[in-house]
Amino acid sequence: MTDAAFPLSFSAEVRAALEAGNPVVALESTIITHGMPWPGNLDMARGVEDIIRNAGAVPATIAVIDGQLNIGLEDEALNALAQRSDAMKVSRADLPFAVATGRTGATTVAATMIAAALAGIGVFATGGIGGVHRGAETDFDISADLEELARTSVIVVCAGAKAILDIPKTLEVLETKGVPVVTYGADELPAFWSRTSGLRSPLRLDSADDIARFQKTRTAMGIDGGMLIANPVPQNDEIPRGEMEAHIAEALERARAKGVSGKEVTPFLLSEILTITKGRSLDTNIALVRNNALLAAQIAMALAKAG
Numbered sequence: 001m002t003d004a005a006f007p008l009s010f011s012a013e014v015r016a017a018l019e020a021g022n023p024v025v026a027l028e029s030t031i032i033t034h035g036m037p038w039p040g041n042l043d044m045a046r047g048v049e050d051i052i053r054n055a056g057a058v059p060a061t062i063a064v065i066d067g068q069l070n071i072g073l074e075d076e077a078l079n080a081l082a083q084r085s086d087a088m089k090v091s092r093a094d095l096p097f098a099v100a101t102g103r104t105g106a107t108t109v110a111a112t113m114i115a116a117a118l119a120g121i122g123v124f125a126t127g128g129i130g131g132v133h134r135g136a137e138t139d140f141d142i143s144a145d146l147e148e149l150a151r152t153s154v155i156v157v158c159a160g161a162k163a164i165l166d167i168p169k170t171l172e173v174l175e176t177k178g179v180p181v182v183t184y185g186a187d188e189l190p191a192f193w194s195r196t197s198g199l200r201s202p203l204r205l206d207s208a209d210d211i212a213r214f215q216k217t218r219t220a221m222g223i224d225g226g227m228l229i230a231n232p233v234p235q236n237d238e239i240p241r242g243e244m245e246a247h248i249a250e251a252l253e254r255a256r257a258k259g260v261s262g263k264e265v266t267p268f269l270l271s272e273i274l275t276i277t278k279g280r281s282l283d284t285n286i287a288l289v290r291n292n293a294l295l296a297a298q299i300a301m302a303l304a305k306a307g
């Protein structure tokens with residue numbers, strides 16, 4: 001556990017694990033409040049925590065509750081957060097704002113990385129990261145998640161960049177910022193709902209031990225910043241790329257027609273895609289988050305074991 005000057009509210013389970021040096025996996029909360037509808041969001045959040053526990057690590061869901069930065073939520077707090085429709089979507093810019101003003105907010109990938117680093121947690125599981133949006137050359141919509149990956153030393157396990165984004169541009173930005181993008185067990189970068197993106201992954205590793213070794217080598221060389229692990233959604237749960245592309249085009253058209261912008265873009269597109277696919281995208285989203293939680297737990301254990 002770090003001696004961070006900033007006061008953090010730990011769940012009992014996370015505090016004990018960090019004090020003992022046991023493996024801990026951070027989890028974001030924007031996916032709960034802005035990424036999935038109630039009550040499936042709560043089932044997803046609880047299920048993901050249990051996968052991490054069953055694998056031998058401890059889950060730390062991160063959120064700001066009444067101005068307290070929580071590292072690990074007790075079940076009652078998780079339940080309450082999942083039902084709140086007024087939670088802020090908190091990224092790097094908003095995290096200290098939510099704390100300073102006593103608000104309740106759900107952390108994005110960027111804010112969860114910051115909180116994990118403050119708590120001394122090195123591995124984090126999510127669904128998909130934010131990235132460079134299609135049309136970013138005119139609207140400049142690039143997620144703060146990419147900048148955070150560049151500067152904060154946390155391993156982020158995701159299922160690739162969401163196909164609603166411009167994946168080639170997202171990869172270019174990550175390359176510029178020196179963020180390793182490692183696909184787990186495949187040569188091709190996955191695209192969230194689909195196992196394929198048509199793009200070759202910059203790097204590939206096939207075991208949690210190899211990922212841990214790579215991260216330890218980066219640290220030993222004094223190279224800070226995050227690492228992105230792209231974990232393809234299991235075959236049985238994927239929505240093939242060709243099929244997804246039409247749904248995404250439809251959702252993007254609806255966003256354009258409504259003039260959706262800024263922080264609302266990602267939640268809007270996810271909810272439109274949910275409607276268009278009649279719920280199937282949600283099943284896939286849940287399956288891939290569960291799959292990522294398991295791999296993240298294995299990586300956290302490999303890091304703890306290797307000393």
Ligand code: PSU
Nearest residue numbers: 030031035108109127128130143144266
């Ligand atoms: N992936 C999901 N659901 C989500 C998100 C990602 O399946 O809700 C969230 C994550 O919290 C991510 C955020 O950090 O969307 C990115 O938002 P933006 O593009 O506004 O930075």
Ligand code: MN
Nearest residue numbers: 141142143262
């Ligand atoms: Mn954005």
